[in-house]
Amino acid sequence: PxxxxxxxxxxxxxxxxxxxxxxxxxxxxxxxxxxxxxxxxxxxxxxxxxxxxxxxxxxxxxxxxxxxxxxxxxxxxxxxxxxxxxxxxxxxxxxxxxxxxxxxxxxxxxxxxxxxxxxxxxxxxxxxxxxxxxxxxYLEGGIESGLQSVDKTVHKRLFQVKGRRNIRVRQVPLEASSLNHGDCFVLDCRDNVYV
Structure with missing residues (x-):
């Protein structure tokens, strides 16, 4: 075995x-x-x-x-x-x-x-x-595959934090419409991070 x-x-x-x-x-x-x-x-x-x-x-x-x-x-x-x-x-x-x-x-x-x-x-x-x-x-983007290329430009990113027992962090569009009152959000501006 x-x-x-x-x-x-x-x-x-x-x-x-x-x-x-x-x-x-x-x-x-x-x-x-x-x-x-x-x-x-x-x-x-x-x-x-x-x-x-x-x-x-x-x-x-x-x-x-x-x-x-x-x-x-x-x-x-x-x-x-x-x-x-x-x-x-x-x-x-x-x-x-x-x-x-x-x-x-x-x-x-x-x-x-x-x-x-x-x-x-x-x-x-x-x-x-x-x-x-x-x-x-969850992060947006990914590695270039064998058949597909990926944009490598780094932008400001907005993350939504959800859950109590199983926490999930998801990158969401950097727009006011992505925000809500029930979740936490993190704005990553490379040099500064806002919660």
Whole structure:
């Protein structure tokens, strides 16, 4: 089983050999993951899987697709995995296709034991949201995909903060009509931030 291979072979040489024997191709970004409890996030960038800086965990660009691996240790001591592929509102078809395919590849690399979840912006599961104690933040834009380019100009941004238990921060149009009395708002002017 993959768990024993990980514990007995921390460098993953036996795991890699076992995967080669099973015909499993594993993206280099997935090498050595899922061996200890925690969260790992990748973003699809130009049709490739790239790790996300842990400082950015919980921030998602609406034009992108992500893969999230949550590893936890069960009471029995065995590792359990949940794989989520998150699709932003404006993600391209090529990016979400890669996210889905690579999620299956990650699942296979962990022996087929993980549970897979599809997450869509604004409709995430409670399980997914529970990983981000400070809530999730939706940012406009995204990385250039393999087939689509993105405007890289930095503008002033307005964020709406909603929720009590599962906080969500969403970038909204910088217009008076975006404001209301029930939510909090943050205006980011690069050099100054207003709440």
């Amino acid at each position: 993959p768990l024993l291979v990980h514990l007995c072979d921390p460098k993953g040489k036996k795991e890699q050999a076992a995967q080669e024997n099973m015909g499993v191709t594993v993206d280099p970004a997935f090498q050595g993951v899922g061996v200890q409890p925690g969260l790992t996030i990748w973003r699809i960038e130009k049709l490739e899987v790239k790790p996300v800086d842990p400082k950015m965990y919980g921030s998602f660009y609406s034009g992108d697709s992500y893969i999230i691996l949550h590893t936890k240790q069960a009471k029995s001591g065995r590792l359990e995995w949940n794989i989520h592929f998150w699709l932003g509102r404006d993600t391209s078809q090529d990016e979400y296709t890669v996210a889905a395919i690579k999620s299956v590849e990650l699942d296979d690399s962990l022996g087929g034991s993980p549970v897979q979840h599809r997450e869509v912006q604004d409709h995430e599961s409670d399980l997914f949201l529970s990983y981000f104690k400070n809530g999730v933040k």
